[in-house]
Amino acid sequence: MKDAVQSRKVFLLVLCSSMLFALKIVSLFLLFEEKMGTSVYLSMVLITPVILCLTLTLIGIANRRSWALNTFLLAFFAILPTFLLGFIHIWKFHWAYYPFLLLEVFCFLTAMIQLIRLPKDFWKPNTSTAWKKLLRPDFLTLPFFLLALLEFGLFSLGISPSVIQGNPYFHPVDSLVVWQDYSADEYGLTHVNAQGAELAANGTWLGKERTKESDPYRTYSFSTISIFEDWTLLREAPPTLPFAHLLADLKQRPDTLLDELDRAHLEFLNRPINSHGYRSIPFKNYATDRPTVLLLGDSFTFGWSARPWFGSFADHLRALGYVVYNAGISGTGPDQYAAAAKVFIPMLKPDYVIVNFFVGNDILYFPVETKPYEMVYYPTNAGVMMARPTYERIPTAEEAFQFYLNQYYIPLNSFFNKFCAYTSVGSIFWRLGKRFSIFQSITNAPNQEYFERNLMHRSTRPVSEAYLLEIEALCQQEGSQFVCSIIPDLKNLRPDLDKDYPDLFQSITPVIIQLSEKDYNLKDTHFNLQGHERYSRFLDSLMRSIPAN
Incomplete structure (x- = not known):
């Protein structure tokens, strides 16, 4: 009887140790996937030996058996490689990954050996042993309770069931609706139509005034609706x-004191999207001595996350006295x-042309051919879906939706x-299998064939600079100063371009x-109002240091 009770205690210890071991492995995985902050990760890792020590004390075996102390020490020191692995990831010491992963495997195997070395009568198929008592409801509910607790913890950390890779700009919908406020022109330029x-x-769509009972979000994107609200x-x-x-100030001035640019700003107040489809003053040459600047870029340049929108860096530059032609459109790239x-x-002949290059998604490895009336993405109620994930274009919004549904x-x-997709724990297990090529025939997503088919078109080095060189050549031809300004990714705010993005820039500085x-803005990783204001001052000082031609 004594051995049976002791065996149950060993079983509880091993079960608890295994769950805690799994918890810290999941924590490490979440850190690598950037789903968990550094401070939360360290707290999870450091609290593990404390929980284990309390468990040992509660079941009363901390000092009675040598194997109990050994297991405790094993579990405690198993924290060390995980702890160091996290710091290796944070400090980017990639060379040290494999030695510490091997140390983790060694600790796990040692724990398995401890399990095998349980008292002999624990494994005897005799109903008089501990197995009969281990089948009691209180013992059976313990692992389910621990799994439920782990499931709740993962869900609280934002690990949703069935998600392979989180994307704040895409989500499943029951009925796909393509928004009607964006299109492409005869030059292949995606713009607001x-x-x-x-x-x-004016807050109107389809010839009707907007009302609280209506649902314009089913027809138009958040950006144009929110621009109306902010304007x-x-x-x-x-x-x-x-x-x-x-x-x-301009509204208070007599009409006789307004110049052509002042009137353009007042027109911008009434029509925030110009006739070319950009959030800018009209694209025309103004009779003014003020420096002119053409801004090229994506959602950062368009003004995303500057709420209100007129707090964007383009509008700050206008307030600083520049004639700003803002040609930034969300979702676009160097092409x-x-x-x-x-x-x-050639139309505007600006003094400065600034390419606002976001390293988060402007680094291209596949050449893109711009074609008339062909949009670079599909704006929908499921999110903005790029039409060219690699080289080959996905022809319809419906096919793109299925592609990204399979991707994320x-x-x-x-x-x-299906079994893995219904729980966060199962989803983590599936992602681990995919990452380490376990169950490869099962975890291979339906998009695998698409990526393999397009792999032959992938360049060995980024092709983004080729597009920038085209812009630089146009600037030299028209007498404009060319500037390529890097917008850092939130994940790497102090990038070393040569080390972090090798071969990205060879001819351009x-x-x-x-x-x-x-x-x-930590939710969508774009500039907040402070970031827009700081970036505008940076560009202002930059243009002041470079005299216009």
């Missing part, structure tokens, strides 16, 4: 930001920047996948701003 411009200016605030509320103060430059640099969520094409996390 006339319907979207009308919505942003209504800009027209009616007291000024709070520099550009709002500029417009308030679109070059296409826009071919149209607008566990495909339900087998019993194993970009400039880079020094920012901190406080300059970003």
